[in-house]
Amino acid sequence: MFCRAQLLVSYLRPSKIDGAKHAWAILALLVKRLRQVWPKVRIIFRADSGFCRWRMLRWCERHDVGYIVGIAQNKRLNAFIQPHLEAAAASFAESGTKVRWFTYLHYAAKSWDHPRRVIAKIEHTDKGSNPRYVVTNLESEAQALYEKLYCARGDMENKIKEQQLDMFADRTSCQRWWPNQFRLLLSSLAYTLLEAIRRLTFKGTELANASTLSPESFYLLHPCSRTSAPYV
Numbered sequence: 001m002f003c004r005a006q007l008l009v010s011y012l013r014p015s016k017i018d019g020a021k022h023a024w025a026i027l028a029l030l031v032k033r034l035r036q037v038w039p040k041v042r043i044i045f046r047a048d049s050g051f052c053r054w055r056m057l058r059w060c061e062r063h064d065v066g067y068i069v070g071i072a073q074n075k076r077l078n079a080f081i082q083p084h085l086e087a088a089a090a091s092f093a094e095s096g097t098k099v100r101w102f103t104y105l106h107y108a109a110k111s112w113d114h115p116r117r118v119i120a121k122i123e124h125t126d127k128g129s130n131p132r133y134v135v136t137n138l139e140s141e142a143q144a145l146y147e148k149l150y151c152a153r154g155d156m157e158n159k160i161k162e163q164q165l166d167m168f169a170d171r172t173s174c175q176r177w178w179p180n181q182f183r184l185l186l187s188s189l190a191y192t193l194l195e196a197i198r199r200l201t202f203k204g205t206e207l208a209n210a211s212t213l214s215p216e217s218f219y220l221l222h223p224c225s226r227t228s229a230p231y232v
Helices: 023-037 054-062 075-080 082-095 142-150 153-166 177-201 215-221
Strands: 044-047 066-071 099-107 116-125 132-136
Touching: 023 054, 044 142, 044 153, 054 066, 066 142, 075 082, 075 099, 075 116, 082 099, 082 116, 099 142, 116 142, 132 142, 153 177
Parallel strands: 044 066
Antiparallel strands: 066 132, 099 116, 116 132
């Protein structure tokens, strides 16, 4: 779990359980701790569809936590926006240019306690229709929430890749869980140190946003290697 570039939680879950299990408890502990330090801070939980669990959303609602979470498309959701999908297909057929619209709808799966507001992205390209959905309790324009807030989670995925590819966060060669979790913690500490160097030492320079896999960052970590090609 990240707040922009800063790592907040690093947890190795067993592969045989639901991918979202324990996330609710971790979120609750994290929110409690943040509010101990910053009582008035506005907290927004952003995640992909793997974490769309109505009990977690209800917890956010009860504890004044904003959320914007992906939700997997299904036949019922697509049926809600079918007129928009047909109109987008017709518009693309006429103009030949990509169509990208946004709208709100209210939706509840059978297991949910009540309907929630869902942002629908209606998109049609030369590859066909590509609808996407996110559920949120935030009040703002649908397109702005989707493009400026939800899609920004892609940067967090880049940070995860940095840990996995350069800090060996995904190395789990031990047969026991705790040694693997400890390795993940060491990797997380290494990432935290590198992030602090970029944020504090190189503030205002081209290295402030350097990726750990970029040539600039490689030379930062290995200053004697400027004459040789960086690792790939």
